[in-house]
Amino acid sequence: MSETTATSTDGATAEGAAAPHETTGATIELENLTKRYAGSGDPAVDSVNMEIKAGEIVILVGPSGCGKSTTLKMINRLIEPTSGRIRIGGEDVTDMDPVKLRRKIGYAIQSSGLFPHMTVAQNIALVPKMIGWGKAKTKSRVEEMLDLVGLDPGEFHGRYPRQLSGGQQQRVGVARALAADPPVLLMDEPFGAVDPITRDHLQDELIRLQHELHKTIVFVTHDFDEAIKLGDRIAVLRERSHIAQFDTPEAILTNPADDFVSGFVGAGAALKRLNLTRVRDVEIADFATVTVDDPLQDIFDKLRSSGTNELLLLDKRRRPYKWLRRGDLMRAEGSLARAGTLVHDTVTRDATLRDALEAVLTDNAGRVAVTGRRGEFTGVVDMQTLLNSVHEMLEADRLDAVEHQHELQEQRALLTHHEQEGNGGAAKA
Numbered sequence: 389m390s391e392t393t394a395t396s397t398d399g400a401t402a403e404g405a406a407a408p409h410e411t412t413g414a415t416i417e418l419e420n421l422t423k424r425y426a427g428s429g430d431p432a433v434d435s436v437n438m439e440i441k442a443g444e445i446v447i448l449v450g451p452s453g454c455g456k457s458t459t460l461k462m463i464n465r466l467i468e469p470t471s472g473r474i475r476i477g478g479e480d481v482t483d484m485d486p487v488k489l490r491r492k493i494g495y496a497i498q499s500s501g502l503f504p505h506m507t508v509a510q511n512i513a514l515v516p517k518m519i520g521w522g523k524a525k526t527k528s529r530v531e532e533m534l535d536l537v538g539l540d541p542g543e544f545h546g547r548y549p550r551q552l553s554g555g556q557q558q559r560v561g562v563a564r565a566l567a568a569d570p571p572v573l574l575m576d577e578p579f580g581a582v583d584p585i586t587r588d589h590l591q592d593e594l595i596r597l598q599h600e601l602h603k604t605i606v607f608v609t610h611d612f613d614e615a616i617k618l619g620d621r622i623a624v625l626r627e628r629s630h631i632a633q634f635d636t637p638e639a640i641l642t643n644p645a646d647d648f649v650s651g652f653v654g655a656g657a658a659l660k661r662l663n664l665t666r667v668r669d670v671e672i673a674d675f676a677t678v679t680v681d682d683p684l685q686d687i688f689d690k691l692r693s694s695g696t697n698e699l700l701l702l703d704k705r706r707r708p709y710k711w712l713r714r715g716d717l718m719r720a721e722g723s724l725a726r727a728g729t730l731v732h733d734t735v736t737r738d739a740t741l742r743d744a745l746e747a748v749l750t751d752n753a754g755r756v757a758v759t760g761r762r763g764e765f766t767g768v769v770d771m772q773t774l775l776n777s778v779h780e781m782l783e784a785d786r787l788d789a790v791e792h793q794h795e796l797q798e799q800r801a802l803l804t805h806h807e808q809e810g811n812g813g814a815a816k817a
């Protein structure tokens with residue numbers, strides 16, 4: 389996590405930032421932030437206190453109507469707070485000119501919010517133009533942003549929003565939010581309107597982007613699985629944005645603060661935990677392999693000598709092709725084309741353990757091949773490995789919980805101690 393806090397983010401600094409993505413995140417502090425809409429009794433957001441570190445992704449998650457959007461929009465003052473303070477990078481921005489404020493805060497929303505009558509390039513150039521960037525600089529920034537979000541600049545910059553798929557529109561929305569290189573990015577259910585597969589893709593992309601950019605991101609969703617996947621920390625909100633729990637995904641999954649949080653975590657917390665670990669974090673085992681170019685005799689020999697009674701046959705580019713058992717070749721009368729079982733599923737090192745488990749469960753022999761960047765074979769993960777790492781994980785969580793309990797006890801003991809001292813003093817006086 390970045391320790392750098394960009395405090396000076398006025399126009400001059402942004403203009404001077406020639407190097408791309410120079411601006412990393414800034415801290416955000418909300419102090420007793422409250423919104424009471426005109427004509428309504430209870431406040432929509434009631435005295436929220438929250439400290440968000442520079443460079444972290446914080447997810448606000450909670451049921452519909454609990455005040456997530458209101459809280460988010462008060463940060464960039466699309467909604468004026470009724471009371472309370474907002475500090476960004478240590479600077480109190482509660483009374484700053486909202487237009488000026490929004491220059492240092494990117495904002496991306498559901499269904500992208502792109503202007504339909506403007507091209508993709510014009511949409512992305514909006515804020516850079518507004519803050520007076522020159523033509524050349526803006527143009528190259530637009531191309532760079534398109535590239536960053538995985539859209540070919542040549543192909544996309546002249547298109548209109550209606551000529552894009554939902555997923556592509558969201559990408560442009562993110563590119564636009566990042567165009568002026570703001571330290572803070574606010575996202576309100578940005579992937580809420582796309583299909584689940586595209587959504588998964590966009591989430592992966594955001595994680596990749598954040599590895600490069602280290603912005604401070606506040607991300608609103610009502611989907612707890614999305615919160616676990618993306619959040620460094622998650623704030624689970626109940627009505628009026630009261631914080632039920634604000635902690636890491638691990639801590640919330642293993643130690644939900646109360647029934648409301650448990651309800652939100654939902655069933656299968658142990659399974660969701662698998663989303664937090666990647667295949668690269670577990671032991672990837674070797675496996676005896678042969679390739680389709682090897683002479684048949686060598687394959688026979690290797691099958692006979694191999695301790696496992698099974699080989700993985702790789703294609704010409706060393707990608708997993710078939711599982712070959714002893715006897716398979718005999719039955720197929722020595723024809724590689726007919727022998728063995730096709731590899732129907734593989735995972736990459738970046739896949740979650742949940743994906744790996746899914747693949748292992750549907751494999752007859754309970755294992756899955758792991759592949760590298762170009763699909764080449766790098767090893768296997770089997771059921772036993774997954775079980776071991778899940779057990780290790782749960783054990784580590786248990787130890788954390790015990791430690792946490794001890795800390796709480798100490799704190800309580802300390803408090804009681806202070807109270808007694810206080811009472812003692814009062815009695816003497």
Ligand SMILES: Nc1ncnc2c1ncn2[C@@H]1O[C@H](COP(=O)(O)OP(=O)(O)O)[C@@H](O)[C@H]1O
Pocket residue numbers: 425426428432450451452453454455456457458459
């Ligand atoms: N402009 C508004 N005027 C009056 N009430 C509003 C307005 N916007 C939102 N609300 C109310 O404030 C509460 C919180 O809304 P919102 O922040 O949109 O919640 P969420 O994003 O969590 O679904 C809701 O009860 C909603 O009806």
Ligand SMILES: [Mg+2]
Pocket residue numbers: 456457458
């Ligand atoms: Mg909302």
